[in-house]
Amino acid sequence: xxxxxxxxxxxxxxxxxxxxxxxxxxxxxxxxxxxxxxxxxxxxxxxxxxxxxxxxxxxxxxxxxxxxxxxxxxxxxxxxxxxxxxxxxxxxxxxxxxxxxxxxxxxxxxxxxxxxxxxxxxxxxxxxxxxxxxxxxxxxxxxxxxxxxxxxxxxxxxxxxxxxxxxxxxxxxxxxxxxxxxxxxxxxxxxxxxxxxxxxxxxxxxxxxxxxxxxxxxxxxxxxxxxxxxxxxxxxxxxxxxxxxxxxxxxxxxxxxxxxxxxxxxxxxxxxxxx
Numbered sequence: 001x002x003x004x005x006x007x008x009x010x011x012x013x014x015x016x017x018x019x020x021x022x023x024x025x026x027x028x029x030x031x032x033x034x035x036x037x038x039x040x041x042x043x044x045x046x047x048x049x050x051x052x053x054x055x056x057x058x059x060x061x062x063x064x065x066x067x068x069x070x071x072x073x074x075x076x077x078x079x080x081x082x083x084x085x086x087x088x089x090x091x092x093x094x095x096x097x098x099x100x101x102x103x104x105x106x107x108x109x110x111x112x113x114x115x116x117x118x119x120x121x122x123x124x125x126x127x128x129x130x131x132x133x134x135x136x137x138x139x140x141x142x143x144x145x146x147x148x149x150x151x152x153x154x155x156x157x158x159x160x161x162x163x164x165x166x167x168x169x170x171x172x173x174x175x176x177x178x179x180x181x182x183x184x185x186x187x188x189x190x191x192x193x194x195x196x197x198x199x200x201x202x203x204x205x206x207x208x209x210x211x212x213x214x215x216x217x218x219x220x221x222x223x224x225x226x227x228x229x230x231x232x233x234x235x236x237x238x239x240x241x242x243x244x245x246x247x248x249x250x251x252x253x254x255x256x257x258x259x260x261x262x263x264x265x266x267x268x269x270x271x272x273x274x275x
Contacts, residue, residue, distance in 0.1 A: 065103050065111065066137025067091060075119065076127035084133065097122050108132060140214045142167040143240050144222035145174035160212045160220060161197055175225045178260065181212070182219040182241075182253065190249050192256045195220075219244060223261055230262065 065071075067087050073095060075081040085093040091104030098118035103111050112130045119126040138154040140163055147168025152158070158166075160181070170176060176198035184190050195212060214220075219241070227233055234254065241250050 061107060061109050063107060063132065063135075065106055065108070065132070067104055068136030069132060070134040070136070071103070072131045072133050073115070074129040075123070076129070078123065078126075087137070104137075138216040140217070141219045141244060143219065145171040145224055146222055147171060154214060154216055157213050160195055160214060163214055163220065164197070164222070170222065173224045173226070174222045176222075178223060180221040180223065180257065180260065182221065183215060184217065190245065190253055192253060192260060194260060227261065230258075233261070234258070
């Protein structure tokens, strides 16, 4: 078989003519692919797409029950005792034979042991199974320059930026570099920490605080970018926090909050918290 001479092929007019007609189409296709990739890159850089934060269920043996949590109770061979219950505002649940039981402040294994002990007076070696079906007692508060400020149920581990996203995201006036995280320590004293959730200001070698995991009763307050009247802002913040914190605790927070919002050095740093 004679090898094909590609040079001669392109010298033939009947072959070259169709190729000439295809060149503009091929050129347009290449341009479309190029600009499509460039647009995708610009979109990724502009929106700062982030990997989904790792979530861990809070339905564990160490979880402490509270008001509003829903439980399913099953007692082996006693279907009449099987039921779904909700921890009432006083922290109690009701189970026939056992009566009212204080559930708030207990873990599921502790509640199971208490219920088993009560039922043992009427049932020989009761086998009790309790599962948490819905968690309502754990909440965080997302306030300030947010499209839908309010509270969120913390039924799984949630990052700060994820909570803000669930609340509708930032308003156009939000100061993303000076977000206040108010959290109680183990002694019950509330502390103010600063988060920087402005992705445009982040660098590749600086960890972002969007991955800070929120804890029960955390308060995120997003201040406005420009504060025209500081006293008015503090009064507004006090009114917002009043249903959540005691007035004494609010007063102790004011010096620290004032220093941060007035730009006395604290709002220039990003605090990374480990949970």
